[in-house]
């Protein structure tokens with residue numbers, strides 16, 4: 001299979017983890033005989049420095065001419081005081097909007113090997129397997145007005161939480177369809193006791209539920225959901241929620257796994273062109289030190305193989321290799337309380353590649369006996 005992949009490494013650890021994912025994908029290409037071509041584009045702070053905008057037109061064109069997009073992370077203190085239009089995060093929101101990536105899928109998987117670092121107490125770690133379906137191109141992030149104002153003679157600011165029926169319908173449909181392929185439960189998270197958008201969201205969820213009789217729908221208020229995620233995460237199958245609630249809940253949920261560095265995500269559109277990015281940010285506190293956990297980015301690559309290219313065996317090979325490395329006790333600094341016992345970003349990538357190479361060698365031996 002021949003595919004062109006646009007890579008937007010971005011800032012901080014975005015570059016370090018994107019390199020790792022590319023190496024792993026190149027190994028998969030070599031072993032499974034796929035021709036993956038990687039083409040690089042600028043986004044975020046680096047794009048501001050080099051082109052004066054966080055999302056250059058060439059980057060959008062590169063993405064549109066590719067079969068899938070891999071994105072590292074954007075942002076950093078260097079640009080924190082920039083005007084709103086010249087913030088790296090604008091580039092990220094811009095590409096999501098440009099490509100209409102409305103459904104951000106954030107699976108939360110647990111690993112027995114990480115039991116020690118996970119805060120899970122009463123629950124069996126292997127019972128937790130949930131996915132957060134986050135609406136990504138509307139809600140509080142995109143509603144207008146969003147500006148500084150003067151109100152009653154005082155300095156003030158306004159953001160707007162706005163949703164159209166169609167935007168709510170399509171994200172809920174995504175969640176219902178995902179639940180049909182999983183354990184058949186959707187938890188729709190909102191703040192319907194206060195917010196008008198949440199009331200509309202609930203009504204639409206109820207209407208759609210009748211189309212999916214094999215799926216159980218429950219509603220949960222977001223504050224309760226934040227607590228339940230820690231108390232008993234095994235109760236969840238598919239969580240669907242608006243943009244900002246999903247942002248916050250997914251960082252929280254990453255700690256069930258053990259680290260923010262572990263979570264991958266897929267940002268899906270209806271056009272067939274999807275983008276894959278880890279849940280974490282550019283981590284300025286550890287950038288440039290080879291300390292980042294590359295697993296979230298590498299697993300995002302696996303999601304790309306599965307969702308964009310239908311390469312399920314190859315995606316599983318990456319996921320199995322990650323599990324194998326963790327099972328063998330290897331972990332990056334974020335995954336251990338023992339300061340002396342961790343491996344660096346590039347070593348983690350090498351370990352994962354080594355497992356893939358061994359699996360490949362084994363397959364070849366089996367083939368030669370058949």
Ligand SMILES: NC(=O)c1ccc[n+]([C@@H]2O[C@H](COP(=O)([O-])OP(=O)(O)OC[C@H]3O[C@@H](n4cnc5c(N)ncnc54)[C@H](O)[C@@H]3O)[C@@H](O)[C@H]2O)c1
Pocket residue numbers: 013017072073074075076077089092260261262277278279280281282283284285286291292293294296334
């Ligand atoms: N998708 C994105 O591009 C994205 C997401 C979140 C934040 N950001 C941006 O990143 C910058 C920093 O934000 P922040 O510090 O609030 O969030 P962050 O996710 O960058 O980091 C939060 C904490 O988690 C740690 N961490 C994150 N990823 C890790 C990894 N892979 N391995 C090990 N540790 C990891 C960091 O070291 C830090 O202590 C900001 O400019 C923010 O806007 C970008």
Ligand SMILES: CC(C)[C@H](C(=O)O)[C@@H](O)C(=O)O
Pocket residue numbers: 075089092093247279281
């Ligand atoms: C950087 C920021 C705009 C972004 C978001 O809030 O969507 C990030 O936190 C994420 O989760 O991808």
Ligand SMILES: [Mg+2]
Pocket residue numbers: 247248251279
């Ligand atoms: Mg976030």
